[in-house]
Amino acid sequence: MHQAHNMSYAEYSRKLDTRLKVEEKRQREFEQSQKMIAQVDRQLHR
Known part of the structure; x- marks a missing residue:
């Protein structure tokens, strides 16, 4: 908790x-990571 x-x-x-x-920041980071994963997934499955 302290480091993050x-x-x-x-x-x-x-x-x-x-x-x-803190929870709003966690939610934003989660949504950003999901977008990155989706983008990488789309690039892998072209």
Whole structure:
């Protein structure tokens, strides 16, 4: 938790606004990774 988001788990669980920001960042990163995977998959199956 600390390496990825620069905060301790205690801080993450204590502050709702911080938790929401972390989860939004995780969602964006997940969506970006899914787009990259789809792009690579399309290039492999030409």
